Each structure stands twice: as C-alpha cells, then as structure tokens.
Amino acid sequence: MVRLSPSRLHDSLRGPALGSIGFLNEVMSRYPDAISFAPGAPHPGFADDLDVQRCIDRFLDHLVRYEGHTPEQARLRLYEYGPSRGLINGLISEALRRDQGIDAPPDTVVVTVGAQEAMLLTLRALFRPADGDLLAVANPCFVGITGAAGLLDIPVVGVDETDTGIDLEGLAAACRRARAAGQRIRACYVASDFSNPGGGRMSLECRRQLLKTAEREDLLVLEDNTYGFTAEQGRELPSLKALDTGRRVIHIGTFAKVCFPGARVGYVVADQPLAGQDRLLADELAALKTAVTVNTSPLSQAVIGGMLLEHGGSLAKLSRGKAELYRRNLAQLVNTLDRTLTGRVPPGVGWSRPSGGFFVRMHLPVPADVELLEISAAEYGVLWTPMAQFYLDGRGDSQLRLSCSYLDPDQIETGVQRLATFLDKEIGQ
Structure with missing residues (x-):
C-alpha cells in the first residue's frame, strides 16, 4: 500500500x-x-424565517417577467450548469449602484462560490510569483486571503493596521524594499470596514490616501467589504470602490453574512481593462472559474436573487x-x-x-x-x-x-x- x-x-x-x-x-x-x-x-x-422555495419562485418570476424567458426556460436556467460569470450579475450590479454608489455594470461582476473563491481567482489571475510579484496585506489579516496566497505560492508582506486603516507610510516603504530587491508589490489586500480579526475601520482620509498611494506605486487594491453593512445608519463611509476613479480597486463581497452562508455565494467586481484587448479582468476571472468550480450553483444564486428582489433589489434593506x-x-x-x-x-x-x-x-x-x-x-x-x-x-x-x-x-x-x-x-x- x-x-x-x-x-x-x-x-x-x-x-x-x-x-x-x-x-x-x-x-x-x-x-x-x-x-x-x-x-x-x-x-x-x-435561518428561522428563511423560505428557500419562496425565494426561488420569486427569482423565477423575475426571469419570466423581466428577462424574457418562458417558465420552462427559467426552470432550466436553475437545473443546468449555467454561465461561469453568473446568473444574478444584473441584480448585484443594481444593488451596488443603489446602496453603495459603485458603478459596476453586470459584465464587470463575476459571481463566485463565496468570497473565498473570489480571492483565489483574483490572486491566480494577477500574480506571477516567478516574476517577483508580492501581495501586501494589512497585519493582522484574515486567514482566507493569506491561505489562498499560500495555495498559489504567492509571497505575502505584512503592513501594520492602525486605528484609522493601513499604515500608508509602511505600505510605501514595503514597495520601496520590494523594488530594491528586484520585486514589486502587485496588490494590497484590505478590509476597509471593521476588519477581521482586528476590527479596525479605515477613515475617509485614509481611503483617499490609499488610492493615491496605489496610483503612485502602481499597485492594485483588493477590497474586502464583508462587514461594511454593520455600520450605523448615517455613519456609513464610501467604499474604496465607490471612490475609485482610476480602476485601481477590485471589490470583493459576499452574501454569507447578509443572507446565509450555506448558499456559498459571493462576487467580485473587476472592471480593469486589459491593454490592447477588448476584455476586462472580469472576463479572465470567469475563464479561470471554468477550471475551478465551472459555475456557482444556479439554485443558490436563485435563492440570493429572490432575497434581493423581495427587498426591492437593495442590499441595504436586506x-x-x-x-x-x-x-x-x-x-x-x-x-x-x-x-x-x-x-x-x-x-x-x-x-x-x-x-x-x-x-x-x-x-x-x-x-x-x-x-x-x-x-x-x-x-x-x-x-x-x-x-x-x-x-x-x-x-x-x-x-x-x-x-x-x-x-x-x-x-x-x-x-x-x-x-x-x-x-x-x-x-x-
């Protein structure tokens, strides 16, 4: 044996x-x-009041009434593999625009198996460790992103998290050290609101300065917004993606906390265009997904879509x-x-x-x-x-x-x- x-x-x-x-x-x-x-x-x-069948029926009705499917076609959408990019991209796009001021057309959104797959796909697409690419993370950091980097053999550099967000001077210093060693910080992962595990929240000024640092150092920002919904009403801060005018931010979200984790539905907004091509980073992530999970469960997406529709398409209301x-x-x-x-x-x-x-x-x-x-x-x-x-x-x-x-x-x-x-x-x- x-x-x-x-x-x-x-x-x-x-x-x-x-x-x-x-x-x-x-x-x-x-x-x-x-x-x-x-x-x-x-x-x-x-979970006590969750009616999965009602949510699925609500989403099927949406497919028939607003997307032009026959009832039979709508049912088949849930029983077949489905597109790797996702089925509820339009609903997510509208919710992000309405609730967070994020302009994310449906073709920039990829629906994933939780936020964890979004992280894995994004890291796989962006990083070439053999060329000296490094991932910077706020320290302490969520083990999901460092675990995904470990699976892909991506070296990780820690940058201290302060009371008002990531240490921007520390990030710039890490970029300088990487260049001196013939490497580069390709991207920086942060949780802008109430991070896991530190619990810190990035100030508005730190958010703006982080985007300026990303532009100056030519790096991307991976924004995890899992806990932003817990902010007190009237004290919300704009996400990094809502402030992003240079398409430096890749925005990762999940329905685990606002709906239920068993659905395993997350998403990533990747609107970065590829130079010399009529393609977006989202297209590359969708292509990679076909080799990882093929697609996110259409039934799970239908449940999440139905929950969104029952709340007027609003994540905030949900x-x-x-x-x-x-x-x-x-x-x-x-x-x-x-x-x-x-x-x-x-x-x-x-x-x-x-x-x-x-x-x-x-x-x-x-x-x-x-x-x-x-x-x-x-x-x-x-x-x-x-x-x-x-x-x-x-x-x-x-x-x-x-x-x-x-x-x-x-x-x-x-x-x-x-x-x-x-x-x-x-x-x-």
Whole structure:
C-alpha cells in the first residue's frame, strides 16, 4: 500500500492557519456546553424565517417577467450548469449602484462560490510569483486571503493596521524594499470596514490616501467589504470602490453574512481593462472559474436573487435587520466587558471598542495560546480565538479575538462572566 510522504505535499497544508482552524473546531466539539466567542458566523436565528422555495419562485418570476424567458426556460436556467460569470450579475450590479454608489455594470461582476473563491481567482489571475510579484496585506489579516496566497505560492508582506486603516507610510516603504530587491508589490489586500480579526475601520482620509498611494506605486487594491453593512445608519463611509476613479480597486463581497452562508455565494467586481484587448479582468476571472468550480450553483444564486428582489433589489434593506442585531450584540459585548472586567482583571488586560463588525480584540499580559484556550474551555466553559494565527510576523501571541455574532445577549453576559473568572484565576496568578 502506498504511503505519501508529508514532506512531498504542498507546504500550505502545514500552514498555521489550517492547523489553528482545525484545533478550534476540535475544541468546540469537545466542549459543546462552553460559551463560544470563537466563530465569526452569522446568527443562527436568521435561518428561522428563511423560505428557500419562496425565494426561488420569486427569482423565477423575475426571469419570466423581466428577462424574457418562458417558465420552462427559467426552470432550466436553475437545473443546468449555467454561465461561469453568473446568473444574478444584473441584480448585484443594481444593488451596488443603489446602496453603495459603485458603478459596476453586470459584465464587470463575476459571481463566485463565496468570497473565498473570489480571492483565489483574483490572486491566480494577477500574480506571477516567478516574476517577483508580492501581495501586501494589512497585519493582522484574515486567514482566507493569506491561505489562498499560500495555495498559489504567492509571497505575502505584512503592513501594520492602525486605528484609522493601513499604515500608508509602511505600505510605501514595503514597495520601496520590494523594488530594491528586484520585486514589486502587485496588490494590497484590505478590509476597509471593521476588519477581521482586528476590527479596525479605515477613515475617509485614509481611503483617499490609499488610492493615491496605489496610483503612485502602481499597485492594485483588493477590497474586502464583508462587514461594511454593520455600520450605523448615517455613519456609513464610501467604499474604496465607490471612490475609485482610476480602476485601481477590485471589490470583493459576499452574501454569507447578509443572507446565509450555506448558499456559498459571493462576487467580485473587476472592471480593469486589459491593454490592447477588448476584455476586462472580469472576463479572465470567469475563464479561470471554468477550471475551478465551472459555475456557482444556479439554485443558490436563485435563492440570493429572490432575497434581493423581495427587498426591492437593495442590499441595504436586506441587511438592515441583521445589522441591527449585530450592533446590539457588539454593544452588549463591549458594555459587559466594561462593566464586568474594569477594576477586576489583572494589569495588562485590555480590549478594543469597535463601532461595527463582529469582533473585539483583547490584550493579555501572557501568551494567549492554544494551551491557555484549552484551560479556558475545560475549566471555565468559555472559548475564544488566539490572535497569533492572524499575524505574519510573530506578534499577536498575547492577544485573543472575541466574536459576538453567533450569540444571544444572555449568552454574551454569561460568557463574559466566565471570562472574568478565567482571567482573574488564571492570569491574575
């Protein structure tokens, strides 16, 4: 019987992100009664009122009434493979224009299997590692983008994330160092609103200056806008893509948080023209998709399309109720931490106070590693996520991430009480 040598398998299989995710899943399964601040998943209660068939029927009616299909043709659209570019591009295009001021014609949109495939396709299309292409990321960074880069052997450079966005001077310095080494920063990945895991939000001025830096350094910006919908009404900031006049921004989105993750539907706006050709980057991504997943499930797209249509084609209306719950949960978490931990926890313990998103970052005076997490779960019944896996440079080992999205207020209250006991007895000693 053949036995494969681990050393002959791809290096990405031994990356810290995959190991950490597997460990977290394993710990959660062993301690099902623990309050878990670990998963950044949507609240399960939103699935209670989901009527998948009603959404599909709404989308089929749209195909017949507004796209000229017969009922039989419309049904076949959902049962066949479908175009690699997608079926709901027009609905996404209109929602982006209406809600975010993003001018993204349907032919610039590719519907993907979640945001993760959008990242993978974009990196595969843009990067030639053998030619010295590097990917810059805000540090700490979402493991999905660094994991995708690892699969493609793309070297990653970390640039610090500040309270107001990515460190622009640090990004420019990274570009200079790359040029001096005969390489170049091809693109920079950022989450402009309430990043995962740091929770930071890029200021309007930083957004504008980042676009100027991208122009000056001749790089592209990969914008992940997963958590922008949680911003308080009236305090929204324009996305980088809405500010983009030079087509420097590739905009990545997902319906996982505003609809439901099981649909596995995301999208990418790639309106960059190819020099000397009558083609866009979106055309190249659609071509690559035929070799990866062929197409995004038409049934899943129909459900998402129907949900959009039921809310007047507006992402903002679709996500409003969910955003209110997540803002409530975030406020509950921060306020409970303030009320419960202030004056009680040992010196060196602190936490962030983000204005949106799913995550609060906590600092400890000791390593927040998997051994400490095991103690927290086994003896105190509370789970969290170590932050070290999100850093590229060895920092973050004394930080942890608390997610509030999956919990109810009473669970948050109980979880913080358990966390306080854990900190007092384990860290205090």
